[in-house]
Amino acid sequence: MVRRTRFDDSDCPVARSVDAIGDWWSLLIVRDAFDGSRRFGEFQRGLGVAKNILAARLRVLVDGGVLDVVPASDGSSYHEYVLTPKGRDLFPVIVALRQWGEGHFFEPGEPHSEMVDRQGGRPLRALEVRSADGRRLDPDDTAVVKVDQLGTPAGAVPE
Template identity: 85%
Template sequence: MVKRTRFDDSDCPVARSVDAIGDWWSLLIVRDAFDGSRRFGEFQRSLGVAKNILAARLRGLVTGGILDMVPAADGSAYHEYVLTAKGRDLFPVIVALRQWGEGHFFAPDEPHSEMVDLRHGRPPRALEIHSADGRRLGPDDVTVQKVQRPAAQAAVSE
């Protein structure tokens, strides 16, 4: 079996974030949690994923602080999974993936699930990135400032 590469000590926030999420099953679990799924069986029915894979992903999301495992709200012996504050902070990520998918993977009239603002009954506006002064930013308007490592340390890590 191939050992999974870890990025939890990376200088890159994207790499650490991907490391925390794990894989696409985990993102779909988070999506379903936003849609109201709380119990193992609900996630399993929605995703159709093998139980051992689902159990491993749920365990990883709990360990990573994205989900909490709590006693079932109905007082039964079961437990439920709820998004933590860290997990709820993934909302813009899920919305961005949804909007990107709507724009690139569906024909104009092809039906698909739709996120709707509860107050107005319409889809939210497309997410945008803005500068501190309010300007809309695109990929050509930003740069990433890499961590500068001492030459000796950089040679050891290569």
């Protein structure tokens, strides 16, 4: 079996995030958790994923602090999976993926699920990246400051 490359010690936040989530099944589990799924069977029915794969992905998400296992809300002997604060912080990621998919993988007028504001029932405004002073930023407006081997930003003077 081929070992998966790990990025949990990378200096890149994107690499560490991808390492923590793992794969598409994990993101779809998180999506379904936002949609209200809480039990193993609900995730399995909604995703159509094999039980062994689902069990493994749930274990990774629990071990990574994205989901928590709690007693069933109905008092039964089952347990449920709930998003932790760390998991809830994935909400903008799920919205961004949804909006990207809506813009690139559906023909105009093609029906698809839609995320709406519960209060008004209207679609969400497109996510935007903003600077600290509120300006809208595009990729050309940003730069990644790499760290050197000492862990300081490149070009910074160590104290």
